Amino acid sequence: MKVMKWSVIAMAVAAGTSQLAFASAQSESKGFVDDASLDLLLRNTYWNRDYADGVPDRSTWAQGFIATFESGFTQGTVGVGIDAYGLLGVKLDGGQADMFPGERFDWEDDLSEAGAAVKLRLSNTTAKYGNQFVNLPVIASDDSRLLPQAFTGTLVTSSEIEGLELNAGHFTADSSMGSPSRDSNNAYGLRLKSLDVIGGTYAFNDNLNVSLYFSDVEDTYDKKYANVNYVMPLAEDQSLTFDFNYYKTDNIDDRVVANVDDNTIWSLSAKYAIGAHAFILAHQRVSGDTGYLYDAGDGGGSIWVANSFLSDFNNKDERSWQASYELDFTGYGIPGLFWKTAYLRGDNIDAEFYGGSGEATEREFFNQVSYTFQSGAAKDLTLRARNSILRTSNDLNNDYLPDTNEWRLYAIYPLSIL
Numbered sequence: 001m002k003v004m005k006w007s008v009i010a011m012a013v014a015a016g017t018s019q020l021a022f023a024s025a026q027s028e029s030k031g032f033v034d035d036a037s038l039d040l041l042l043r044n045t046y047w048n049r050d051y052a053d054g055v056p057d058r059s060t061w062a063q064g065f066i067a068t069f070e071s072g073f074t075q076g077t078v079g080v081g082i083d084a085y086g087l088l089g090v091k092l093d094g095g096q097a098d099m100f101p102g103e104r105f106d107w108e109d110d111l112s113e114a115g116a117a118v119k120l121r122l123s124n125t126t127a128k129y130g131n132q133f134v135n136l137p138v139i140a141s142d143d144s145r146l147l148p149q150a151f152t153g154t155l156v157t158s159s160e161i162e163g164l165e166l167n168a169g170h171f172t173a174d175s176s177m178g179s180p181s182r183d184s185n186n187a188y189g190l191r192l193k194s195l196d197v198i199g200g201t202y203a204f205n206d207n208l209n210v211s212l213y214f215s216d217v218e219d220t221y222d223k224k225y226a227n228v229n230y231v232m233p234l235a236e237d238q239s240l241t242f243d244f245n246y247y248k249t250d251n252i253d254d255r256v257v258a259n260v261d262d263n264t265i266w267s268l269s270a271k272y273a274i275g276a277h278a279f280i281l282a283h284q285r286v287s288g289d290t291g292y293l294y295d296a297g298d299g300g301g302s303i304w305v306a307n308s309f310l311s312d313f314n315n316k317d318e319r320s321w322q323a324s325y326e327l328d329f330t331g332y333g334i335p336g337l338f339w340k341t342a343y344l345r346g347d348n349i350d351a352e353f354y355g356g357s358g359e360a361t362e363r364e365f366f367n368q369v370s371y372t373f374q375s376g377a378a379k380d381l382t383l384r385a386r387n388s389i390l391r392t393s394n395d396l397n398n399d400y401l402p403d404t405n406e407w408r409l410y411a412i413y414p415l416s417i418l
Contacts, residue, residue: 024123025159026079035072038418040065044411045146047096052403056104061093064146069418073121083132084116087147087180098178099146113180115150125158131182134299136167137225137245138215139197142300145177149299152182153195166200167213174299188256192297193218199225207231217297220256224248227304241271245305249293256296260289265314267306269322276331280342282306282322284313290353291315309366310388310406313346316353320346324366336372351394361393384410 029035043064050057065088073079088110091100095107102108115131133141134151141149153171173182174192185191199213211227225247232240246266269282284307286292292314294302306322307313313320324342329335344364351360370384386408390401 026073026077026121026123029073029075029079029121032072032074032081036070036418037416038067038069040067040415040417042411042413042415043146046407046409047094047099047145048407050405055402058096059094060091060096060099060146062099062146063090063092064088065090066147073119077122079121081119081121082116083119083128083130085114085131085133085150087111087113089146096178098176101179111147111178111180113147113150113175115152124160125156127154127156129154134169134171135301136169136197136199136213137211137227137304138199138213138223138298138302139169139171139195140299140301140304142177142295144300147177149177149301150175150182151299163203164200165202168198169196171195171197174297177300186297187295187300190220190255190296193220195297201227207233215298219253220296221252221293222250223298224250225304238272238274241269241273243267243269243271243306247292247305249288252290252293256293257290263288263290263292265292265305269306276328278326278328280322280324280326282324284318284320284322286314286316286318288316291318307344307346309342309344309364310390310404311344311346311362311364311401313344313362315346315360315362316350318346318349320344336374338370340366340368342366356394358394363391365389380414382410382412384408384412386410 043066045064046061048059067086069084071081071083073081089099091107091109095102100107100111117128117130117132119126119128131150131152132155133148134155135141139151141151143149151171152173153169155167155169158166171192172194174186175182176184176186195215195217197213197215199211201209201211203209207230209229211225213225215223228244230242234240244266247264249263250261252260252262263286265284265286267282267284269280271278271280284305292303292312294300303312303314305312307320322342322344324340327339329337344366345361346363347359347361349360349362351358366388368384368386370382372382373379388404388406390404392403
């Protein structure tokens with residue numbers, strides 16, 4: 001971890017030579033109560049996965065309630081506050097492991113969880129200890145199902161230099177999306193022992209951002225992440241955005257995958273936006289002893305690469321391409337309506353590593369339409385429909401994603417209570 005710390009310190013020193021620290025957020029605190037907020041997110045979702053090859057289909061209809069309280073900070077040199085959350089999921093029909101506890105065809109009818117964290121703030125640096133949601137590239141709470149994943153530990157976030165955010169944390173437990181237990185097994189049948197993370201993001205200007213993060217998951221693996229995002233303004237209402245993501249995983253423990261040591265995955269995307277339209281091309285590659293590993297203690301959301309859809313196109317030696325199109329209907333007089341379609345294809349997969357033979361391929365056709373009401377009684381209500389059609393060339397990943405037709409339907413309604 002010494003190398004990690006010195007890397008981030010060097011980043012801070014370099015930034016400090018060009019920009020001075022800006023105003024202190026703590027000095028502008030209005031108090032514990034006056035800056036407090038209480039929000040409730042209502043999420044109704046229906047999932048349907050139609051599997052091929054005799055694999056039992058899976059469908060779930062459920063209602064989620066996500067309440068979050070964030071206090072302000074007490075006034076003074078060091079501010080003190082509390083954040084808390086309460087989660088409730090109610091099964092309306094069906095069931096699946098990443099939404100409710102239980103076993104196949106015997107899922108529990110509901111799931112509840114609560115957590116809290118104490119926080120301290122000095123100037124523009126905040127330290128939070130307790131149960132919390134985390135959103136960093138090497139440790140990220142998965143919020144793609146009914147209820148979000150949470151972690152237990154300490155996270156320090158510092159923004160003392162304008163444009164530079166530094167993060168350092170130590171976590172000792174997590175609760176998966178489908179379980180309230182903070183010592184439950186993750187996707188690999190393992191429990192998180194401890195995870196250390198350090199890194200940061202620096203905005204050189206409005207168009208260029210660079211990120212660098214390191215993590216060490218005890219008895220699991222070490223991970224490095226880098227990102228470069230550059231927006232090139234063109235003519236009016238036109239821009240070209242390049243986004244590069246890179247993960248390097250080392251010291252993979254046998255309890256995750258036996259007889260492997262490292263993995264590398266990277267992606268590069270180019271997005272051309274003109275008015276209401278956007279066209280995206282992306283390429284992604286995997287190399288090393290195994291496919292890219294995540295959710296072995298670092299969260300199901302810790303895969304920030306371009307070609308992560310229903311499939312993450314992260315198999316051993318896989319090369320994948322994406323062509324996608326986005327349309328914002330605001331330019332056509334329908335604000336709140338958005339459509340995205342994408343086609344992805346992966347090849348060069350080492351099928352033998354997964355129990356098959358030869359070289360495997362996979363392809364996915366993706367569509368998502370969402371609409372957010374802009375006014376009236378249903379203002380801020382979002383309706384979203386997502387469909388993926390995934391096909392693989394053999395038994396690749398048959399235990400997880402065989403040939404699949406998937407629908408995800410959402411009705412999401414945020415309420416501001418305080």
